[in-house]
Structures are given as structure tokens and as C-alpha cells.
Amino acid sequence: xxxxxxxxxxxxxxxxxxxxxxxxxxxxxxxxxxxxxxxxxxxxxxxxxxxxxxxxxxxxxxxxxxxxxxxxxxxxxxxxxxxxxxxxxxxxxxxxxxxxxxxxxxxxxxxxxxxxxxxxxxxxxxxxxxxxxxxxxxxxxxxxxxxxxxxxxxxxxxxxxxxxxxxxxxxxxxxxxxxxxxxxxxxxxxxxxxxxxxxxxxxxxxxxxxxxxxxxxxxxxxxxxxxxxxxxxxxxxxxxxxxxxxxxxxxxxxxxxxxxxxxxxxxxxxxxxxxxxxxxxxxxxxxxxxxxxxxxxxxxxxxxxxxxxxxxxxxxxxxxxxxxxxxxxxxxxxxxxxxxxxxxxxxxxxx
Amino acid sequence: xxxxxxxxxxxxxxxxxxxxxxxxxxxxxxxxxxxxxxxxxxxxxxxxxxxxxxxxxxxxxxxxxxxxxxxxxxxxxxxxxxxxxxxxxxxxxxxxxxxxxxxxxxxxxxxxxxxxxxxxxxxxxxxxxxxxxxxxxxxxxxxxxxxxxxxxxxxxxxxxxxxxxxxxxxxxxxxxxxxxxxxxxxxxxxxxxxxxxxxxxxxxxxxxxxxxxxxxxxxxxxxxxxxxxxxxxxxxxxxxxxxxxxxxxxxxxxxxxxxxxxxxxxxxxxxxxxxxxxxxx
Numbered sequence: 001x002x003x004x005x006x007x008x009x010x011x012x013x014x015x016x017x018x019x020x021x022x023x024x025x026x027x028x029x030x031x032x033x034x035x036x037x038x039x040x041x042x043x044x045x046x047x048x049x050x051x052x053x054x055x056x057x058x059x060x061x062x063x064x065x066x067x068x069x070x071x072x073x074x075x076x077x078x079x080x081x082x083x084x085x086x087x088x089x090x091x092x093x094x095x096x097x098x099x100x101x102x103x104x105x106x107x108x109x110x111x112x113x114x115x116x117x118x119x120x121x122x123x124x125x126x127x128x129x130x131x132x133x134x135x136x137x138x139x140x141x142x143x144x145x146x147x148x149x150x151x152x153x154x155x156x157x158x159x160x161x162x163x164x165x166x167x168x169x170x171x172x173x174x175x176x177x178x179x180x181x182x183x184x185x186x187x188x189x190x191x192x193x194x195x196x197x198x199x200x201x202x203x204x205x206x207x208x209x210x211x212x213x214x215x216x217x218x219x220x221x222x223x224x225x226x227x228x229x230x231x232x233x234x235x236x237x238x239x240x241x242x243x244x245x246x247x248x249x250x251x252x253x254x255x256x257x258x259x260x261x262x263x264x265x266x267x268x269x270x271x272x273x274x275x276x277x278x279x280x281x282x283x284x285x286x287x288x289x290x291x292x293x294x295x296x297x298x299x300x301x302x303x304x305x306x307x308x309x310x311x312x313x314x315x316x317x318x319x320x321x322x323x324x325x326x327x328x329x330x331x332x333x334x335x336x337x338x339x340x341x342x343x344x345x346x347x348x349x350x351x
Numbered sequence: 352x353x354x355x356x357x358x359x360x361x362x363x364x365x366x367x368x369x370x371x372x373x374x375x376x377x378x379x380x381x382x383x384x385x386x387x388x389x390x391x392x393x394x395x396x397x398x399x400x401x402x403x404x405x406x407x408x409x410x411x412x413x414x415x416x417x418x419x420x421x422x423x424x425x426x427x428x429x430x431x432x433x434x435x436x437x438x439x440x441x442x443x444x445x446x447x448x449x450x451x452x453x454x455x456x457x458x459x460x461x462x463x464x465x466x467x468x469x470x471x472x473x474x475x476x477x478x479x480x481x482x483x484x485x486x487x488x489x490x491x492x493x494x495x496x497x498x499x500x501x502x503x504x505x506x507x508x509x510x511x512x513x514x515x516x517x518x519x520x521x522x523x524x525x526x527x528x529x530x531x532x533x534x535x536x537x538x539x540x541x542x543x544x545x546x547x548x549x550x551x552x553x554x555x556x557x558x559x560x561x562x563x564x565x566x567x568x569x570x571x572x573x574x575x576x577x578x579x580x581x582x583x584x585x586x587x588x589x590x591x592x593x594x595x596x597x598x599x600x601x602x603x604x605x606x607x608x609x610x611x612x613x614x615x616x617x618x619x620x621x622x623x624x625x626x627x628x629x630x631x632x
Contacts, residue, residue, distance in 0.1 A: 055533075057536075084537040090534045093553070107540040107544050151534075
């Protein structure tokens with residue numbers, strides 16, 4: 001409707017500042033037209049740099065960047081038709097909302113009528129029509145975000161780049177604004193690269209997620225795929241919020257984590273030893289009624305109340321430190337028998 | 352029933368009196384009186400100059416032989432050509448400063464290159480060098496340029512340029528501004544469009560402050576100008592000096608007032624534009 005979505009691919013893209021370590025290393029990704037791809041990773045993983053490379057604010061030291069199969073890696077930003085929304089939104093503070101949105105079209109010398117019509121469409125799409133004549137200094141964080149996105153979409157970008165679009169907002173508002181933002185991106189149909197350090201945000205918004213660490217793509221796939229079969233311990237821990245523990249194969253779909261702690265797996269295990277991802281909700285404390293001697297022992301190190309349950313951290317003898325959810329208060333220092341909740345199958349983590 | 356409000360009101364009033372007295376810090380009141388004294392000391396010459404300039408015969412005292420506007424009118428007639436010359440000089444200095452200082456500020460703010468520190472230091476050197484030294488070295492280096500008044504302009508440019516750069520460079524180095532320019536670029540704005548539609552509006556107040564600062568500095572500059580002027584190229588402060596040395600004190604006071612009329616409005620404008628921004632390097 002409002003965009004001309006393009007495909008985007010990174011072919012062995014690397015980037016380093018003139019002197020120093022590479023910030024982006026051998027990144028290969030391909031994004032389909034209209035797809036929302038989230039780049040997620042801890043700070044310093046190179047995700048914002050990737051956006052700047054696509055915007056043309058930086059140029060790759062190696063590799064090719066293709067937009068709609070055309071090599072774009074050497075074009076200057078003003079020739080790329082790529083929308084970039086930095087974390088600060090970088091609104092033009094001296095202009096009104098309307099003039100901010102019209103900026104790109106004016107710079108391209110569009111006709112007045114065309115500008116007015118396009119700005120009207122953008123105001124409507126982003127549901128900020130009533131703010132059109134406000135000064136941008138008078139807007140709230142969420143409103144500023146919408147103006148920044150409207151301004152980027154007004155020039156019909158082939159790709160939209162969002163750098164932590166929710167980070168500047170109040171935590172209480174973030175979830176609601178996130179849903180609005182996703183609806184807006186879907187409605188515009190634009191190919192989007194979305195950067196965040198928050199895996200919950202990534203899961204909620206993405207068609208596909210690329211998990212980055214130290215400039216490399218650790219895994220690229222749908223959120224479900226990353227959750228169910230993490231490629232390595234980093235993905236399982238960072239994206240899946242799991243604790244990765246070594247395990248011993250018992251049968252194709254059954255492993256032992258520690259003496260007395262055995263679990264089914266979600267995918268087949270082929271090697272004698274493997275790693276599994278243990279999530280907070282996978283483990284439970286067994287009510288003590290005498291039958292628990294053969295079960296693994298969990299020594300409580302601390303717990304915090306999180307509303308629905310207590311988040312209990314402790315050590316499973318022979319396995320390591322894990323966190324579980326329990327509906328009763330527990331005593332720090334005391335030992336409880338634990339087991340895998342019925343019906344749970346653990347993700348096997350790739351090497 | 353009747354006495355009750357009295358009894359509650361009284362301690363309350365006493366308490367209020369007490370709290371009002373409490374913050375009377377002796378250091379505070381000493382500081383306050385000292386500041387007041389300093390302000391009076393600094394500003395007293397202005398009403399005095401007004402009194403002198405409007406007294407018919409000052410050596411005999413305040414408004415001796417009556418109030419007159421004669422000295423102001425004589426003073427204006429004496430300095431008028433020099434005032435206009437000063438104005439013209441200031442405008443030329445302004446243009447030259449901008450032509451050199453804006454690109455220089457840009458380079459200092461936006462590029463890191465070997466020797467950037469040296470360039471910044473070099474631009475700031477004249478701040479530490481007395482005006483007399485600047486003027487004498489210019490006379491020694493370019494004696495032929497002096498009669499045309501060119502040296503006067505050069506001297507004032509050397510003297511005022513550090514102030515312009517020190518005001519503009521920090522404004523141009525703002526990370527927010529750089530990011531806004533980058534967004535404008537992704538929206539299709541060319542380098543010239545970015546400069547005029549994003550950069551310039553964003554640094555508007557710093558730019559105005561810098562220009563007014565250079566203008567006032569140039570109008571009031573004496574050290575350099577005193578050594579570089581020629582009978583044909585004489586600025587207002589230099590003429591003010593000769594009026595004081597050679598003429599009646601009343602005329603000198605009148606010229607002082609005329610001079611202030613040129614400079615004070617500009618100084619007020621700088622203050623309004625956020626004078627605190629100036630010189631944050």
C-alpha cells in the first residue's frame with residue numbers, strides 16, 4: 001500500500017573501522033520482500049552497525065549488499081531509498097509534525113499536491129492526524145516514534161530500518177506500543193530490519209530473528225525455531241532465556257542431566273553426550289511425601305517473588321545452577337527434590 | 352471559644368517569624384552585600400558619563416551652568432565618520448570571519464585527523480597573545496598593506512576568529528545534530544540541502560550569538576586597531592581615545608555614550624540568545 005517492499009541480502013558482509021577489530025564479521029542474511037526481520041543481541045554485537053551499513057551511513061569493508069538483487073553497497077544514503085529511524089528518532093526539532101513528514105518529499109522536489117496527499121496518508125497510517133500541526137517538541141515518546149516512522153515511510157522506502165524503536169519509551173507503555181508498531185509495519189507492508197536487545201520484543205514482532213554476537217550471526221530463523229532448536233548455548237541462553245546444561249544420552253529421546261534428573265528431549269540425540277536447554281518452567285519441586293529419595297536434590301540459594309510464582313535459584317547436585325518457578329515460599333539453604341514437569345521435552349542445543 | 356483562635360494563631364505567627372529568620376546565613380549576607388557593591392562599582396561610571404556629557408561645564412561640578420545636549424551633538428559630529436567606518440569594518444570582519452570560521456569549525460567538529468589539536472590550538476593562540484603583539488607583528492610582516500586598511504581588518508579577524516570558532520564548533524559537534532543530518536541524508540537530502548534545511552536551523556542561536564559577539568568585539572577593539580589605524584582608517588574606539596586625550600572631558604563622555612549605544616544592544620542580544628553557550632569548547 002504505502003511501500004515498495006524490496007528483498008535485501010547481506011553476502012559475506014564484514015565491517016571494521018579504519019583501525020580496530022571488525023565490528024561485523026562475515027554476515028550472510030537474506031530478507032524477503034515485506035518481511036520483518038529482527039536483529040537481536042547484546043550491546044556491542046554489531047546490530048546497529050548492520051543498520052548503518054544498509055542505510056549507507058557506513059560502507060562494508062568486505063562483501064556485497066543487495067537490495068532487490070542490485071549491488072547497493074557503494075551507493076550513498078541519499079540514493080538508496082532506505083528509511084532509517086535511529087534510537088533517538090532524530091526528529092527535526094525546528095519543524096512541525098507535518099513538515100517533518102514532508103521533509104523527504106520536499107528534498108526530492110515532489111509537487112506540492114503530491115506532498116500534501118502523501119503526508120495525509122502517512123498521518124492517517126500512523127494515526128497522528130490530530131498532531132499534524134504540533135511542534136515536535138510538544139510530543140510524547142510514543143508520538144515521536146510515530147512521527148519518525150511516518151517521516152521514513154513517506155518517501156516509500158524499499159527497506160525500513162528501526163534501531164531500538166521502543167527503547168526510549170516508558171516500560172509500562174512499551175508492550176502496547178509494540179503491538180501498535182507491529183500492526184503499523186504490517187499495514188505498510190514494508191521490508192523491515194528491526195534492532196533490539198530484548199528477546200521478548202524480538203519474538204513478538206519478528207517473522208524471522210537473527211541472533212548476533214560479536215558481529216556474527218549465531219542463528220537465523222523463525223522465533224519458534226530459535227526457541228525449539230537453538231543452534232548453540234549462546235542462542236539458548238540469550239534468546240531462549242534458558243540454562244544450558246550438559247546431559248548424557250539414555251535413548252534417542254531421553255537424557256540424564258544429573259543423577260535422578262532425567263528428561264525427554266524435543267529432538268533426537270545421536271551422541272553419547274549433548275547439551276540441553278533447561279527453562280524456568282521445565283523444573284518443579286516435588287511435594288515431599290517420602291518417595292523422593294531417588295530424585296535429584298536442589299539446594300536453594302535465593303528466591304524472589306514475581307507475582308504469579310516465586311523465582312527460585314539454586315543448585316542441582318551434579319548439574320549446576322538453575323532457576324525454577326514455585327508457587328510456595330522456600331527456605332534458603334534447604335534442599336528439595338526436583339524433577340522435570342510432566343509433558344515437558346527439553347530443547348537439544350547444537351554444538 | 353473566642354480566645355481559641357488567638358492562642359493558635361500566636362504560636363503560628365511566632366513559628367513563621369522563626370523560620371523566616373533561620374536561613375539568615377552570615378556568609379550569605381556578606382556575599383550579597385559584596386555582590387551589590389561590585390555591581391555598583393562596575394555600573395557607576397555609566398550614570399556618571401551621562402551626567403558629564405550633559406553638564407555645560409563639568410569642571411565646576413554636576414550640571415554646573417546647566418543641562419545641555421551640546422556635547423552629545425558635538426561628539427556625534429566628531430565621531431560620525433569614524434562610527435560609520437567602525438561599522439563597515441565590523442561588517443567586513445564579520446564576513447571574513449564567517450568565511451574562514453564556519454568551514455574551520457566544521458572541520459574541527461566533524462573530522463578527526465592528525466593535527467586537529469594543533470589546528471584548534473593555532474586558532475586559539477591569538478586569545479593568549481596581546482593585541483599589541485598581534486598588531487606589531489602584522490605591521491612588521493606586511494607594511495605595504497597598512498595604508499589600505501587591510502591590516503586593520505586582518506588584525507581584527509585574527510583577534511575575533513577564536514571566539515567565532517569556540518562558539519560554532521561545539522554546536523556543530525552535537526551528536527543529535529549529526530544524527531539528524533544522517534536521517535536527512537537517508538531521506539534524500541543532498542549535502543547543500545542538509546546544510547541549509549537541517550544544520551543551519553539547528554545551530555541558529557549559536558550562529559547568531561557568534562555573529563553578534565564578533566560584531567561587538569570588532570566595534571570595541573582597541574589594542575590592535577590603535578597600532579594599525581591610519582588617518583583615513585580610524586575606528587570609533589581609537590577616536591574616542593584621541594578625544595579624551597586632546598579634547599574636553601564632556602565630549603569624551605558624550606562619545607562614550609554614543610559608543611555604548613552601538614555595543615550595548617548587541618550585548619543584550621547575546622545574553623538573550625544564551626550567552627552561556629559562548630566559548631564552550
